Amino acid sequence: MNTFDLERAIADWTKALRRNPVLEDGHVTELEACMRDEIEELVGQGAAPGEAFLKAVSAMGRAADAGQEFYKAHRSRRSARPSWQPPRFIPGLFWSYIQVALRKIKRQKGYSFINIASLAVGLACSVLMMLWVREELGFDRFHANRDSIYRLVTETRNETAVALDARAPTPLGPAIKSAIPEVVDFCRYRTSMSYPIKSGDKISFGDLVGIADPSFFTMFTFPFLKGDPKTALDGPRSIVVTESLARKFFGDEDPMGKLLTVTRDSYTVTGVIRDVPENSHLHFACVIPIINMREYHHVDFESWNSRFFNCYVRLAPRAVPSETIAKISGLLAKSMNKSNIALRIQPLKDIHLRSEFAFDLDNYAQGSASTLTLFSIAAAAILLLACINFMNLATARSANRAKEVGLRKVTGARRSDIVRQFLGESVVLSFLGLGLALLLIWAVLPLFNGLAGKQLPFGRLFDPGLLAAVLGVTLLAGLLAGSYPALYLASFEPARVLKGTFFGGERGQAVLRKSLVVLQFALTVFFVMGTIIVDKQLRFVRAKNLGIDTHQVVTTQLVAEGLKEPWLADSRILSGSQSAPPGSAMRAAVEVSWEGKSPDDHTPFFPVPVDPDYIDTFRAEMAEGRFFAKETASDRTEAVVVNETAARALGSGSALGKRLTVTAMSIEGRTETMTYTVVGVMRDFHQTSLRQAIEPMVFTWNGDQGPWINLRISPVGIADTIKFLETTWKSFEQEYPFRFEFLDDMFDAFYKQDRRTRSILGVFMLLALFTACLGLVGLASFIAEKKTKEIGIRKVLGASARGLVLMQTREFLGWVLVANAVALPAAYLAAGRWLQGFAYRVDPGVAPALLAAAFSLIVAFLSVAYKAVQAARANPIDSLRSE
């Protein structure tokens, strides 16, 4: 009690009152007098001063309450702005904000350039990604029933794996529609590219022909220009064409009722639709009724073993997909009498981004949700880097604005006014950045489309929804970038700032700046590492010995009889084999049984139809036994060759001589059982992408029944050889053009998406690096400027230019090292997860980390060194004379 200082307590209390804008000085004095009277009286009654003070204070009411009452008493109109508050918007002041902002941009060209350029790069990345994401998420959203359409995907399980097939058993659709009430409708669909389309003397190849149930156009509401979607596919020989196909064949004439020949049959045009939009997973030039597949592909519509079509269903509005799919799976299990097959239900909106199934419609660039997420994060990270640049430079250079803030405060600006001013400034810069970003996007969009395999039009940016999002992100980036500097600048105390004892960039600031630079470089190093590892894996994939020689092998489909012989007779054709080429996708497991096979063994075996020339043409090798011999005709029906993986699956001991019963299912659904003897074991080779492990394979000599032929050609004069192949083709076959593929191209195509990832990652890496370096250049020049005098003095005292450069750069390099320590483990983790997707993968090793670290250090050093050298070289007389 004795230590209670009444005067001090009262002074504190009045100080609190004075902060209240409502109370004028007179009011406070009056209240203080009143308070003193009360305390005096209480003390007179014998209370201790402290106690009296507390009592008086509570009797007075809190300062804030007092303020409120005072305000009520003083305002003249109910809703008016209190007179002691300045108006929210003062045009003159606003003009001054703009003037000052523009003046600063002009005066500090270098810093403004760094800020605007890095914001522009960050915004350009983000806006591009938004454009892309919107496109990808917008897939298949134009159908009226989009939310009730699902696709049924077949799931086959064995002990080790789950195989997913985009197709469903052929009779499933009709069966579930009649048995399960929630299934309102179904539609089976697939495409074929191998039907020529003719009308009169016009012929066209390679058009995608859709094959679908008549319900197709009521389930998927592609807009009809002519004809009735409900009935267009009812006739078995009716065809619905797109606008451009119609124009191709009929010009400006009305196509309705005209005839089109597909393969050998005539179809009547019963409908014309608008061209299928890019953002549809269904693509076709025309659609014919499904019933024709019975004839063209011998599809057995009754067999549950036949899988030929994708099966879409439309569910009743209130149906729960998970319950419905349980019912459908139950029905399937009953019909097929197999326990390891089930169905999954996939919403239409997931088909584009979340389909990794075998036998999917592969007629367009499928999206990948994870790639999209990765790149979105990358773009956001680059924008973050730009915001960090802004924060760093703005706070570092805050001393330049300190006097302005001080003066504004002295003349009545509140904290919130200053915050608003600086936030406004950063938002203006952000929008300037957006302008530049739009220019950038306009320039690089074609390039980006090439990388991403898309056709995004620039005009799409001005869709109201996207435009709002773009403006929103820009605003947000401006606010984020400006938030910290604004709060920091607004906290300046005018007295200190105006007295000139303030220099800015204090200790706390420096720590924050350092951590921001570390964060920037960590992100950059992460990108660098990612790019290096993806690149390493792709190089590994390309260089990996596949077990066969994929170079100089031409693959085509034989259409005409008798073409093979003249080809093989030519000396430039080293060898030819009629067989499905490795890397072709049409593979379905067969059941193989042998003596002593465990009943629980469900190992899938994959059939490869070959001929005796297979091994020479692809340059595969035998591990044991022999390959099929041309002279031994019985090899056709009695012999089988397996690969090493299959030999292991057959059990211990040599596989030679084992008898295998192969139950194969043709895609049309017919079952054939054959028994063979193993005559040879082939060395394992890769049949497909390195993402997949080598599977057990069974080679049988029936490839010459298929359409494929593979020709190993001489490595000399490849162009001439191809020309020869084409002229020979033309002499036998006039209708179909000669189309071929190189086997190595087919294998390369497996990694198209990965190469795309590498390219885009590389671009992001460069941009992140650019942005981070810009920031570093800015900071370095700021520090060089601040240290001008120090450097001058050091020089006068005999420091060498080299030592001075080192002094200035050492700190930055330390930060970059810390960034490496943070980013490298994270990058290894992420890369490890990506590599998991490959059955055969490269060990990243330490080299990429060393490379990334060295790279980041060198780049950081170069960005800092220029200014540092300049400062170190300056004549000390100049620097010491300044001021």
Add this chain to the structure above:
Amino acid sequence: MGSKDLVAASAKTIILSLLLTGESYGYQIIKRVRRVSGGALDWSNAVLYPVLHQMEKDGLIRSQWRTSPENRMRKYYMLTERGVAELTEEKARWRGIQAALRKLLGPAAALDRTEG
């Protein structure tokens, strides 16, 4: 009872009546109100000063800063002509209310008394 509203409504009349007997300053007014009401009315500054300022703005009272004998700045309030006239009107108004309330609350008041 929303005593705050009642206080606000009656404060003007009470202050006018008090000032009729002579000029006074804030704390004194609070004390005198407390004494007159037997402690029933205990105003805080937050109540008093806004009312005083409002009345001053309306021209009912005027104020003057003076140094008190204890050498403290004090603001004294005194009635104006308009204040006196206002008091007369207020008195009439309150008398009316008083009469009405007495009639209305009479039996209940009696009941209180019998029970108390």
